[in-house]
Amino acid sequence: MNIKKELKKVDLPLLIATILLLIIGIVAVTSASFPTAKKYDYNSFHYAIRQAVFLVMGIIALIFILKVPRNVLYKNIDWIFVLSLMLIGLLWTPAGVKVYGQARWLRIPGVGILFQPSDILKVTSIVFFAKYLSKNINKLKDPVVFIKILAILGISVVPVMIKDFSTAVVIGISLFAMLVCAGLNKKQFGVLVLLGAILVAIMLTNEDYYYRIKRILGFVSDSTDYLSADLYQARQSLYAFALGGYTGVGLFRSRQKYTNLPQAYTDFIYSVIAEEFGLIGCMLVLILFVVYIYRGYIIAVKTTNYFDKLTAVGITTFIGIQAFFNMGVAAKLLPVTGITLPFISYGGSALIMAIASTAILLKISAGGKN
Numbered sequence: 495m496n497i498k499k500e501l502k503k504v505d506l507p508l509l510i511a512t513i514l515l516l517i518i519g520i521v522a523v524t525s526a527s528f529p530t531a532k533k534y535d536y537n538s539f540h541y542a543i544r545q546a547v548f549l550v551m552g553i554i555a556l557i558f559i560l561k562v563p564r565n566v567l568y569k570n571i572d573w574i575f576v577l578s579l580m581l582i583g584l585l586w587t588p589a590g591v592k593v594y595g596q597a598r599w600l601r602i603p604g605v606g607i608l609f610q611p612s613d614i615l616k617v618t619s620i621v622f623f624a625k626y627l628s629k630n631i632n633k634l635k636d637p638v639v640f641i642k643i644l645a646i647l648g649i650s651v652v653p654v655m656i657k658d659f660s661t662a663v664v665i666g667i668s669l670f671a672m673l674v675c676a677g678l679n680k681k682q683f684g685v686l687v688l689l690g691a692i693l694v695a696i697m698l699t700n701e702d703y704y705y706r707i708k709r710i711l712g713f714v715s716d717s718t719d720y721l722s723a724d725l726y727q728a729r730q731s732l733y734a735f736a737l738g739g740y741t742g743v744g745l746f747r748s749r750q751k752y753t754n755l756p757q758a759y760t761d762f763i764y765s766v767i768a769e770e771f772g773l774i775g776c777m778l779v780l781i782l783f784v785v786y787i788y789r790g791y792i793i794a795v796k797t798t799n800y801f802d803k804l805t806a807v808g809i810t811t812f813i814g815i816q817a818f819f820n821m822g823v824a825a826k827l828l829p830v831t832g833i834t835l836p837f838i839s840y841g842g843s844a845l846i847m848a849i850a851s852t853a854i855l856l857k858i859s860a861g862g863k864n
Contacts, residue, residue, distance in 0.1 A: 503859075503860035503861070504560075504856040504857075504859050504860045505789050505792075505793055505855070505856060505859035507785055507789045508785075508786060508789040508790065508793070508852070508855060508856065508859065509856060511782045511783075511785040511786045511789070512786065512837065512849075512852050514782055515779070515782050515783070515786070515836075515837035515838060516549060516837050516849075518767070518778075518779060518782075518837075518838055519545070519549075519837050519838035519839070519845075520542065520545060520546060520549065521745070522759075522763050522766060522767055522838055523541060523542055523545045523759050523763070523838075523839075523840045524539060524541075524542035524545075525745055525746050525748065525751070525766060525770060526748070526751050526758045526759035526763050526766040526840075527540070527541035527542060527758070527759035527840060528746065528751075529751055529752045529753075529758070530758070530759065541759060541840055544840075544842070545840055545845070548841075548842040548845045548846055549845060549849075551842075551846050552845055552846040552848070552849030552850065553849065555846055555849060555850045555853065556849050556850065556852070556853040556856075558853075559850060559853035559854060559857055560853060560856065560857055560860075564857065567621060567854070568625060568801060571618065571621045571622050571625055572622065572625075574618050574621075574622075575618045575619065575621070575622035577618075578611060578614045578615045578618040578619070579615070579649060579653070581600060581611035581614065581615075582611050582612065582615060582653050582654060582657075583653070584600055584611070585597050585598065585600070585611065585657055589601070591608055593608070596657060596658070596832075597657065598610055598612065598657050598658050607842060608842075609842055609843035610658075610661075610841075610843050610844065611843075612654050612657070612658050612661045612662075612665075613661075613841075613843040613844045613846075613847045614843065614847060615650065615654060615665065616661070616664065616665055616668070616812055616847060616851075617809070617812075617847050617850060617851050617854075619646075619650040619665055619668075619669060620668055620669065620672070620805060620808035620809055620812060621805055621808075621854070622646070623646055623650070623669050623672055623673075623804070623808065624672060624800075624801050624804035624805040624808060625801055626642070626643070626646060627643075627672060627673065627676045627800070627804050628799075628800035628801040628804060631676060631677070631800050634676060634677055634678065634682075635679060635682075640682060643673065644686075644689070646669075647666070647669055647670075647686075650665055650666075650669060651665055651666045651669075651693070652693070655693070655697055656697075658832070659697060659831070660819060660831035660832060660833040661833065663694075663815075663819075664812055664815050664816050664819070664833070665812070666690065667811060667815050668808045668809075668811040668812040668815065669808065670686065670690075671807055671808065671811040672804045672807050672808045672811075673686070675794075675803070675804060675807045676800075676804060726756075727756050727762070727830050728823075728826045728830060730750060730754045730755050730756070730765075731750075731755065731762055731765040731823075731824050731825075731826065732825075732826055733750060733754070734748065734750040734755060734762075734765040734766065734768050734769040735765065735768045735769070735776075735824075735825065737749065737750065737769050738768045738769040738770065738771065738772040738773070738775075738776075739772050739773070740772045740773045740774065741771075741772040741773075741774055742768075742769060742770045742771040742772035742774070742775055743769060743770055743772075744770060745770055745771075746770070747770060748766050748769040748770045749769075750765065750766070750769055751766050751769075757832075759839070759840045760834055760839045760840050760841060761820070761823070761831075761832055761833065761834060761839070762823075762824055763834075763835055763838055763839045763840070764776070764779065764820060764821050764824040764825075764835055764838075765824045767779060767838075768824070779821075779838070780821065783813075783814065783817045786810075786813060786814075787810055787813070787814040789859075790806060790809065790810025790813070790814075790855055791806075791807070791810055793806045793810075793855060793858055793859045794806035794807045794810065796859075797858055797861070802858045805854060805858065806855055806858050809851045809852075809854060809855055810855070812851070813836050813848065813851065813852075816833060816834070816835075816836050817835060817836055819831060819833050820833050820834060820835040820836075820839070821835065836848045837849075
């Protein structure tokens with residue numbers, strides 16, 4: 495009964511959009527992961543069952559966040575943020591697990607489940623930064639405060655960028671949006687943009703990560719060689735869109751997910767949706783994300799508490815930017831990046847943290863002192 499009472503207070507359009515996205519996600523993962531499950535001789539619904547378990551864990555996290563007092567997160571975010579940074583640091587130790595050549599995962603001992611600590615850092619960095627900015631909202635022009643802000647941005651972005659460039663960009667843009675909302679003068683704005691550009695240039699020109707430049711060059715290339723490694727993923731995704739047409743070929747009937755479309759149930763799940771549900775399915779997902787983003791920023795505008803306001807801006811930006819990147823890559827509007835679609839792509843830590851982030855937004859929208 496208490497949960498029902500809590501849910502009546504929250505932003506209803508945001509809650510409905512989230513529920514619909516989660517339902518679409520379970521359906522899409524069930525279809526898109528089917529060929530991979532058969533390939534490794536798993537149960538046909540292996541990944542769908544795991545995703546359902548992650549969804550239940552996310553719902554438990556949502557209920558917990560809605561029930562605990564509002565100031566619990568504020569009081570404990572400092573050590574939670576430090577813990578998330580320590581988890582990122584473990585990626586440089588033998589604890590880091592390589593998948594597709596990149597050590598972005600850690601394994602939960604005794605369980606065997608992999609998770610990405612960067613998914614946790616997305617949320618903890620936003621909440622921690624919101625706390626710092628809210629406490630210093632009238633001191634942003636102070637050079638000492640600005641240097642500390644740069645330090646927070648640096649430790650939140652740089653370690654992740656070395657391992658996962660696209661996720662670091664999502665974190666960086668989210669924190670930057672919060673800072674702009676808090677208030678920046680032109681000089682500070684220019685310094686941040688310049689430092690960001692330098693950091694991106696360094697990461698893109700590093701010979702160890704030359705594949706990132708190749709992806710960008712492949713994106714802008716006018717080559718028609720569909721077998722080119724730099725163009726293959728994007729072209730196969732576009733074929734899925736073309737095959738889907740306006741109404742799609744039907745659930746479970748996608749052909750691209752079998753042999754052609756890479757990472758069909760994670761990075762390119764939007765392409766599977768496009769093939770099976772056509773333009774109608776794509777537009778539905780897009781509209782739901784627009785509703786989510788709109789309601790998230792409305793919540794930020796309405797709240798008068800700076801901590802809540804900045805947290806809402808950061809979370810909404812993170813979900814919106816990540817969704818934009820994923821769908822943009824699938825539609826070949828952006829270079830290929832290994833980033834998932836919030837609420838929809840397969841993945842435990844990503845799904846749980848997206849739901850937890852939404853729970854924080856819903857908690858803020860409920861207002862009051864609870």
